[in-house]
Amino acid sequence: MGRIALKIDVDTLRGTREGVPNLARMLDRAHARATFLFSLGPDHTGWALRRVFRPGFLKKVSRTSVVEHYGIKTLMYGVLLPGPDIGRRAASQMRAIRDAGFECGIHTWDHVLWHDNVRERDQEWTVEQMTSSYRRYAEVFGAPPPTHGAAGWQMNEYAFQQIDTWGMRYASDGRGDGPYRPCVNGEPLRHVQLPTTLPTFDEVLGVDGIDESTIAGKLLELTTDDGDHVFTLHAELEGQKLAPAFERLLAGWRAQGHQLVAMSDYHAALDLSKVPNADIAWGEVPGRSGELIIQPPAL
Template identity: 25%
Template sequence: MGEQAKEQLKSILQESHEIGIGPFLPASWRRNAAYADEVFTRNDLMQSLEAFQHLFDSPPSFFGAVDWQVNPHLLKLEEELGFNHACDVRGKMAFLPSLQDVSSGCIQIPTTLPTINELLANPSVNEHNVHEFLFAVSQRVLPNGEVFCVNAEQEGIERLVIMERIIVMWKGSQWEFKTLGELVQSIGNDKPPWHQVGWAEVAGHAGHVAMQSLKVV
C-alpha cells in the first residue's frame, strides 16, 4: 500500500491529519497478539516502523493495535520506541497502562464509542438509523471526550453515507473534532492516572478486546 498509494498517503499529512502505524501483519496480529512473545511483537512493530519511515522520512507519532489486541511487550515497546501516544484499548479516558506487571509511560487514548458494525448487531439498528444510535451514545460527557474508530474500506467506502450523516449531526452539536495528538495536547502537563488493562466482551463484537480496567493506586 505504501508504494502503490504513496502520494495519496502523503497528502493526508499535508491536510493536517495525523498518521501513525498499526501492526505490519494485521491478520496475524489479530489471531496471535494477545498471547505473543516479545520477539513476535518487536518484529511486527519494527517492520511497520521501517515501512512508515521509508515512506514519510519521519517516525510515526502513535501506534494503534488491530482489533484492540495487546500484550505487555507491546506496552513496553511503545514507551521504548518513543511513541507520543497509543490507541490500543477500549475505555473511557486517557490513562497510563499497566498489564501483567509491565507499566508504560506511553499514554493510552482508548476508543470510547461502539463501532458501526457493533451497533448493527443490535436487531433494533439498521443502515438507515445507525447514525442516530451512534449520535445518542456520543452525548456522554467524558474527561477527554469520545474517540471513534472507523475503517477506510467500510466507513470510507461502503458506508460513506452513514459517515456523512453522523458527521453532519456531530458538527451541528456542541462538540468539536480533534486528532488524537490534539487530545493529548489538551491534557497538558497533568499526568493521566494509571489503570490496569484487562479483557472484556463488547456487545456486537466477536471475541475479547483489551479494556481499560481498575485504577492503579
C-alpha cells in the same frame, strides 16, 4: 461540548486507495481533524476467513455484509491471490493524507497476522512485527510515526513496552472510558492510552433493527453530554458503502457542538497529572467476537 477524536483504521489495500481519499474529502467538508492509522505491510485479509469457527464471528459477518464492504478480490488476498504490499502499492495515497494536514500513524504491519496471534506471542515476534511497521512508516513518510493503534485492539505486554521504547507520547490500542497509563508488572509506562470509548459502526449495525439510515442517530444518543470520546472508524466501511451514514454522524456531532479532533489534539488537551494508571486487561465488547484489550478500574 466535548471533543471527539476520530481514529481511522486502514486495514487493506482497497481501503487505502479508495476509502482513505473519500474520508479525507468528507472530513474536509466537515472541517474535522482526524488520525489515519495505516497497515503498512502485506494485505492478507483472506486469512481472516479462518475465524469462521470462532464464537460470534458468523453472527457479526451476517450483520455487516463483509463481501459488500471489502470486495471479493480483497477477501482472496492470502488465499487464492498473493497478499499485496500495501506500503509499497499505496505510499502515494498515504503521503497525500499527510500533505492534506491529517495526522498519520501505525495500525500494523500485517493486520490479520497481528490480530490473530499477538496475544500469545513472545517479545521477539512482537518487536519484529512492530519494527517492520515502524521502518516502513519512516520509509513512506520520511519521519518517525507519532502514534500507534493496534489491529483489532489486540496487544501484549511487549507491544505496550515497545510504544515506550519508540518514545511515543500516546496511543490508542484498546477499549475503555478515558485516558490512562498502562501498567506492566505493576509499573506504569510513560505513554498515555487513549482508548476507543464509543461502539463502532460494525458493532451496532443489525442490532435491534439498526440499519444504515438509523445508525448515526444511535451514536448521537451516546454523545449528548460534554464528555470527550474516541471513535474508531474504518476506511473500508465509513470510507465506502457507509459514507452517507458517517456524513450524517459528522453533521450531528457538529450540531451537538463537539470539536472533531485528531488523537494529537486530544492528547495535547489532557492534564497529564490527572491521568490514572491501570493494568492491562482483556474482555469482551458487545457486537464484536472474541476478547480484546479493555480498560480495567484505575489503580
